[in-house]
Amino acid sequence: MxxxxxxxxxxxxxxxxxxxxxxxxxxxxxxxxxxxxxxxxxxxxxxxxxxxxxxxxxxxxxxxxxxxxxxxxxxxxxxxxxxxxxxxxxxxxxxxxxxxxxxxxxxxxxxxxxxxxxxxxxxxxxxxxxxxxxxxxxxxxxxxxxxxxxxxxxxxxxxxxxxxxxxxxxxxxxxxxxxxxxxxxxxxxxxxxxxxxxxxxKTVLNEKVNLLVHKRRLVQKVSKTNAELKHYAYVSSHDLQEPLRKISIFSDLSSEALKNNEKDKLEKYLKKIGVSSKNAIDLAKRLMNHAQLNEDEQDLIKIKPSDIFSKVASELKESNELNITLKYSVEDTPELLVYPKRVEMLFRNIISNSIKFKKENGSEVSIELAYDKLKNEYHRITISDNGVGFDSKYTEKVFNLFNDLKLHKNSSKKSFGLNACRKIMESHHGEILAESEPSVGSKIICLFPIES
Structure with a gap:
């Protein structure tokens, strides 16, 4: 008015x-x-x-x-x-x-x-x-x-x-x-x-206050996005250089081995090129997933997160790229007002992380989704696995953008990072926490605010 x-x-x-x-x-x-x-x-x-x-x-x-x-x-x-x-x-x-x-x-x-x-x-x-x-x-x-x-x-x-x-x-x-x-x-x-x-x-004043709050949030979001973009550009260029540099080096070595007819060395170098290529592809996927988070998903929909989790777990189980047995149990959740595509990405990242960090020499990954309410303020969804776990000192660092933490002393793998998951929970005005114990497993806790 x-x-x-x-x-x-x-x-x-x-x-x-x-x-x-x-x-x-x-x-x-x-x-x-x-x-x-x-x-x-x-x-x-x-x-x-x-x-x-x-x-x-x-x-x-x-x-x-x-x-x-x-x-x-x-x-x-x-x-x-x-x-x-x-x-x-x-x-x-x-x-x-x-x-x-x-x-x-x-x-x-x-x-x-x-x-x-x-x-x-x-x-x-x-x-x-x-x-x-x-x-x-x-x-x-x-x-x-x-x-x-x-x-x-x-x-x-x-x-x-x-x-x-x-x-x-x-x-x-x-x-x-x-x-x-x-x-x-x-x-x-x-x-x-x-x-x-x-x-x-009062309505007009509330609208103006809400508009000011919205503008302030936008300014904060833009500032945060700018900071992330700087880090994003730096990490992207730095991390991409590593696998590309290795591919370049091992390609030259492969050419030399081929000329000298050194079959064993050629096979070794080609394997290293394959590993570096896979690392580059993984990084590209992570970049793409992160970029997708900045796309606006317009519609909030009431849907059961447990249904989304079951769908994602079923798809990953059927794909079975790592030749493992994936077992999962899901506790029914109430319908929540969420962005379905983002929640699907959230669960996909968490489950993929659990699969990647399974126990050494283990062929079975067990994942469990549990639901309860926290102080009548949040819907708490806890996703537990039986993986290698990690030291509790890394519980905050795992959410950093493109972190390369070596989470377990017996593992040579590097974590995917859960920064995308944090951004997804922030878009729902919620929180995400991590709890873990080496050799026991990890828990990722997603807190969705109860709608007023």
Missing amino acids: KARSIDFLFLSSFVFLGVGIYMIYSFYHRFDSSNTLVDRSYEVQNKILDIESEFRSMLANQRSYLLSEDKDYLAKYNNKKVTVKKLTNELDSLVADNPIQIENLNSLKANLKTRISSLNEELSLMEKAFFSAKLIRKHIIASSNDSEQFIQEIKNMNAIESKLMKTRLASKIDGEKKIPVLFSFIILLAISVIAFTYFKL
Whole structure:
């Protein structure tokens, strides 16, 4: 993934988060407004109920004064009158957002003004001598209808406000339900985008780290290959000179022997030429095998190494170039992810080495393949033989490129070298070890890592 895509994902996540916070704020603001409106409706209802209560009290005190002429009732009437006017005026700001209630309030104020004027007029009639108690009661009864009409207007306003409050309360409850859901959704969405971006970024970083590790391994591999090539070129030219020089010398000697008709010497020189030729061929084969290791075998395949070993051992047994008896036993192994051709070369080199270094005067070579697991980290394949063995001080040197170690004091043969085998195991990220005891035999241990 490109860096621009990562930047876009990060930007998107923060945009989502910002939009989410804004939406939550807006919704919360509307929810808070709903709370305010509900509280206002409660307050309007309470004011309306207070107006009704105070108006009834004002009316009762006015009538009580008319009937009893007690000045306390008159004082209470005047106080209630002021209170009713004050409460009515306080409704102005509370119903300012409701045109219907504004209209009802204006009508209520007009009726209140009319009722107060009428009540005051009744009080003024009280001062006239001809206004008897009978007439007062008659006047009170006549004005009751007007008072009830005023009270009915108050109740109508209360009913309208009650209906409005139900609507506002339903909106508030709906908001209370939606806010947590909306908040959770926005937060989860933002977290999901951030998490997705994080894992994508982690993947990109891992890819870059793996690429750097791969490049470092390639550099190390190239450096190691260059060093091997230098040694390869030196050893190749040096080792090839020896058999070719001998062939040249013994060819000249053979020509002289042929001229002098020295049959015994000629036969001796020709045998030496044959040995030198065989050594040159062996070296050429080793060079070819080593070169093949640098060719990429693309496909890793799951296969049983024991099957490959059996195939190679069977082929070498049938070829029987050295006229020996080859016996082998193979313990079954699980399927491993390997390069089949390389593993075949690995086993061929090991078995060929065992055959070459059989015991002196022995015509039978026994080879055994055993399998187990080492610390649950490696598949351990141990190949044992009954050959001449070698001193333990050579266990590391046998893996050197084209070594010419004389591994046994009674043997004139030189080892093939197991450097190719080491390279094969390294290509599998494994290890190869050697254990040996003179006159007893050798063990080559191949450690294949257990796949994670």
